[in-house]
Amino acid sequence: MPGLRQHSGRVVRRRAPGSSERRLSTNPIAFGIPTYGALDFPIVLDMATCQVANGKVRERRKQGHSLPEGWVVDDEGQPVRDPAAFAAGTGALQPLGGQVSGYKGFGLALVAELLAGIVGDTTVIGQGDPERWSNAAAFVFVDPLRFTTKDGLRASVSALARHVEATEGSEAFGPGHAATGDDALLPGQPEWETAQRRRRNGIPIPPEVAASLRDHADEVGVDVPPACSRSSRHRPRPVHPLERHRCRE
Incomplete structure (x- = not known):
C-alpha cells in the first residue's frame, strides 16, 4: 500500500x-x-x-572530512566547510x-x-x-x-x-556529493x-563507531560478539582510517 x-x-x-x-x-x-x-x-x-540530511554532516565530522560546497553557508552566504563549526552553531543548512x-x-x-x-x-x-x-x-x-x-x-x-x-550517464553531471x-x-x-x-558479507562498522560500541558495552557490562572484539575488555585495536570492522554473528 x-x-x-x-x-x-x-x-x-x-x-x-x-x-x-x-x-x-x-x-x-x-x-x-x-x-x-x-x-x-x-x-x-x-x-x-x-x-543534505544532518546525519551526512555528522558523518563527515566523525570521519574528519570537510563539507562540500552547497551544504552549509554562514551569515555572509559563504560555504562552511568545517562540520565541527556547524555543530557548534556556525552557519545553517x-x-x-x-x-x-x-x-x-x-x-x-x-x-x-x-x-x-x-x-x-x-x-x-x-x-x-x-x-x-x-x-x-x-x-x-x-x-x-x-x-x-x-x-x-x-x-x-x-x-x-x-x-x-x-x-546515459555524463561525466559533466554528477548525482551529487551525498548520492x-x-x-x-x-x-x-x-x-x-x-x-x-x-x-x-556482513555489516561494516566504522572504527569510531566500533570503539563507541565497545565503550558503551564496558559501561553497562554487555558482551559484544567475538568478531567485533579483539580483547576481553572490548577495546579497539589500532586501525587504518580506511579500515572497516566487520561484525557477523
Whole structure:
C-alpha cells in the first residue's frame, strides 16, 4: 500500500530563504510504493527537505572530512566547510534548492512541519518551549487497487524502471556529493542493493563507531560478539582510517 510520511522537528538547523538565520529543522518526508513483483524492491524515497540530511554532516565530522560546497553557508552566504563549526552553531543548512530555488525546499519543510504537527496533535516550531525536543509524524496511506489493478501497477513500474535504466550517464553531471553511486537509480534501489551486500558479507562498522560500541558495552557490562572484539575488555585495536570492522554473528 503506497504511503506518505512527514516529520516535524524542534532543533532548527536550516536557514530560511532570504535569510541566514536557522529557522526550521531538516523536516524529512518519505514515500513508499509497492511494486508487486515488478521489481525486487519497493519504491521508497526518504529524504530531508534541505540540501543534505544532518546525519551526512555528522558523518563527515566523525570521519574528519570537510563539507562540500552547497551544504552549509554562514551569515555572509559563504560555504562552511568545517562540520565541527556547524555543530557548534556556525552557519545553517541550505534548504533544498540552495541559493537558486531554496524557497521550494523551505515550502516542503513548512508543509511537513504543519501536517505532522496537526496529525500528531502536538506543537510546531514557534510554539512551546524551544529548548524542549519533540518530533511528530503524519502518515497517509492509499489503497492503489481502488484506482488500478496489480497488473496495471506492475506495468507502470516496469515501464518507468526501463526508462530510468536507459539513462546515459555524463561525466559533466554528477548525482551529487551525498548520492550513492554515479548512475540514475530508482528510489530505494541503492538501499536494496546495499542490503543484499550486507546479507552476503556482513555489516561494516566504522572504527569510531566500533570503539563507541565497545565503550558503551564496558559501561553497562554487555558482551559484544567475538568478531567485533579483539580483547576481553572490548577495546579497539589500532586501525587504518580506511579500515572497516566487520561484525557477523
